[in-house]
Amino acid sequence: MEMNSELLTCGEILISRLYNLSPMGVGTSKVESLISYLCRLAEAHSVVPGTLLKSEIFPKLYKEYLLKSMKDGGSRYYDAASALLGVGKMAQNLVSVLELQTFRKDLRYLTLLPWQNFVTARELIRPIKSWCPQCLASWRENNQEIYEPLIWNIQEVEVCNIHRRFIMTRCPSCHKQIPLLSRKSRCGYCSICGVWLGSMDKDLSVDPSDYQLEVAENVEQLLSHLIESEKNFWESSSPITRIIDNDFAGSINRFAKELGFPKRSARVWYNREAQPSLKVLLRVSVGLRVPLL
Template identity: 30%
Template sequence: MFQPEILSLLDESPPLPARSRLMPMKPMNDTLPIQESLSSYFVRLARKHSCSPMTLLRNEVLAWTKIKYSREASSRFTSNYIRTMNGVSFYAKELAEALNNLTGQSELDRCSFLPLTEVLDPRGNGLLHHRPHWCSECFRDWRASGNEPYFPLIWMAAPVKFCKTHQCALSDTCPHCGQAQPFLPKHSYLDHCSHCGKWLSTSTITYLKNIDDFSLYQYNSIEEMIVNGWRCSSLLNSSSFINSIKVVAGELYNGSIYEMERELGFPKGTVSNWSKSNVSPSLPNLLSFSYSLGVSPLEFITLLENQHIHPNIVMDHRKQASKRKGLSVDEFSLVKSVLDSIISSGISEKSVQSIARDLGYTVTLLRYWFKEECQAISRLYREYKNSCRIKNEQKDIDVVKDIFKRLTDKKTKITNRILQNELSFHGVILSRPHVLAAVEEERKRRLLFQALTI
């Protein structure tokens, strides 16, 4: 006969499920490119608690952070600082962590750009829009399908100015009262104006006929950062970034980072500073840089030593260089014959850069396909420049000798002032080392001559 087990219920208390101070709430679409932003999550969380976003912030959340807040500075706080909760700032870190603790959620940092903290400028220059942007069509679709409207993180990124789904420009002012919206509105309805309360969706939408390559590239790259950034966060650090710069500079630019930044059209010192780990790039600079190399920022940062960047897809939008995708057999043999004839002549009066320009290609492409030929031409060009320098120096020395001879013949005392005037008349600069050495030599010779004739 079945004997039920006797439980010692009086001795044991049942396990208590985990509790959180605030309602546990998942971010919208947290594994998709339209992943919710942290500020949007915050506003929806406030509605779940039937309070305004500012009430939730001031009365509950700030106490869990190191953020200093005073009512006197509240307008600066909401206009300047709170928007950075979607970025890589101190505010993003503190608020994501506090909301993780308060809601029992994990990894709310993915609702911001925090997974990219180590590879982006910590000041967040060019990272976020200064005011919320939204797609009217997305708001309309979500309402029509009964989904809760929210602000995806990708709308927060400053380089993103259009909705890829609807091919239309994002809006940033209320279509009824014309006001810009705060990141934490007075109420907690994200698709309604914080000032007049009306719906932010409008029927007057600017559809984009053509989205240029670079804008689309920026959108896709940021989308990739949002979806995959946290997945490869162990590789998203400054040493991976520096390593990738060195690998590409070694492969394509003779190991010279200065040459790399010059070829890619960046101001002197920009990429070299990144490679010294004391400066991280702003998002717009990182996008321009990787675009010039024909890869996405994540592909670039996670580049391994044995991977190659193929410069036949290099598109240097800054310099509007030739945008050819590789070389046909005919083009290849034509370029090769030009380079070979320069090499066989034993002299190159032009640099590889200007030869590339004459041929209508980027120097990066030329160096990729004709590495040895380019090295040989660079050597010939250096020799040519060196011989020009020697010739020019000899001309200066001849001028000095001529001046001394003429003035000595006329028995003119050669003072520094007279010498300077004579040299500048012939366009020779006295302070240059070879000129000074020649003057010194002539003075000695003159003294010797005078000693002998006395």
């Protein structure tokens, strides 16, 4: 992949090094994931993601181990791809480099970085590719852009609320779990065998539970407010602190007993000494029928 200069100019106008590609669904529950965006950006430049990372991303991250791994043909960065969508430094670093290269200012909202002060990174993002084949099939049928929403990657989300069916995690052709990111990843396709993932599977006999549907609905609400949640919500207290104060008159013991949590854990979350997992937050929200926002 060849670029003419580090920063291109045309008169007084600065031109981004990579295309200023608009992300899909920002501000909605179907916001695109950063990995999906990376794959579409690579395709827009007529290269595979591995080439884009090697030429334009890794050198800007200034990580010696990445450059060494790149030269040796290693997969260390790809193996840790789930962290690119989470709340930590890997996500922040990729966002910073991509925003610098594309002149975008909204790429952090393709990750869960807006939640970084209120949820632990543990068990947050599923480490393999996940998708709803009916969503993919519908987009192709209607000539819409093929992309992969962030919600498909969230570990606690097991169903697509639009089609009320389970999200798939194995290729229907090669029957393998697909890496979340690989050198040849492409939105809507298996990077192992190359098959289109929008083909309808025949076995839809198992219906999602009400709890699974409610979890997906709660996460949809959280994602649709990613921008606002970073700016306006959870500023003075965590969701658990607010719920204990408002619904349990400040009684940590009552809260813990009601939901079956250890009292010590509830106290730690209440005092914001540690962050709860998303699984805990969703258990609270669904169990008590209270919103997290």
